Amino acid sequence: MKEESVELMEKMVGWQLNLGPLKEPLGFIKLLEWFAAIFSFATCGGYSGKTDIIVNCVENKTAAASFMYPFRLNVQTFEGIPEHFCNQTWKELHLTGDYSSPAQFYVAIGVFAFLYCMAALAFYLGLMHLYRDSPKFPLCDFFITVAFALMWLVSSSAWAKGLTDIKISTSPHNIVQNHCPLNYKCLPGQESPMGSLNISVAFGFLNLILWAGNAWFVYKETSLHSPPQQPNPEQDPGNVSP
Secondary structure, three states: OHHHHHHHHHHHHOOOOOOHHHHOHHHHHHHHHHHHHHHHHHHHHOOEEEEEEEEEOOOEEEEEEEEEOOOEHHHOEOEOOOOEEOOEEOOOOEOOOEOHHHHHHHHHHHHHHHHHHHHHHHHHHHHHHHHHHOOHHHHHHHHHHHHHHHHHHHHHHHHHHHHHHHHHHHOHHHHHHHHOOOOOEEEEEEEOOOHHHHHHHHHHHHHHHHHHHHHHHHHOOOOOOOOOOOOOHHHOHHHOOO
């Protein structure tokens, strides 16, 4: 056992840069996963927008509510209306809904996938000989890859549903119809585009495809895929003819 540990440490110390694995599906897809993970959490976690409604009285006033990641909409209030407006007391108006759970879960999976891809690429490019000599590393890589594929499926689906609800909650038409304060007439205003959030969902499902596909190439590196070695008949004492 000690000799195996010493040999493993010697191989670990012998880290040498080799770009060859990037030419193979195993390394090339991992590089694509790294880029896709960056776009996934960046397009979601870096978003900020606002929605407007127009409050009509003797004069028109625009009430605007800003919202951003992690999309706790219920704490975002509409600003821009004086406390006493049109001879009435303006009551504080909030957006509705808390969608921080699917958003944070999605971003967390993206960040962890990004970090794992960096570690795996460093291992591939410097210690590929160790990766293929020891059956433990491909097996660990395979199970982690499958786990990430499942997590991308769950998180992307949850975030897609959360984004749909966010669009409904921040729609000026929905706010005017359901949440306009009594004694006031409200009209829909402008709403920030959510193209980057749509892109984040698309990248989530792209990550699912990449990780599921990569699982096959990692599986081929494991002992689960390698066929058992057949004994050499020439070396089998039972086949020696008298």
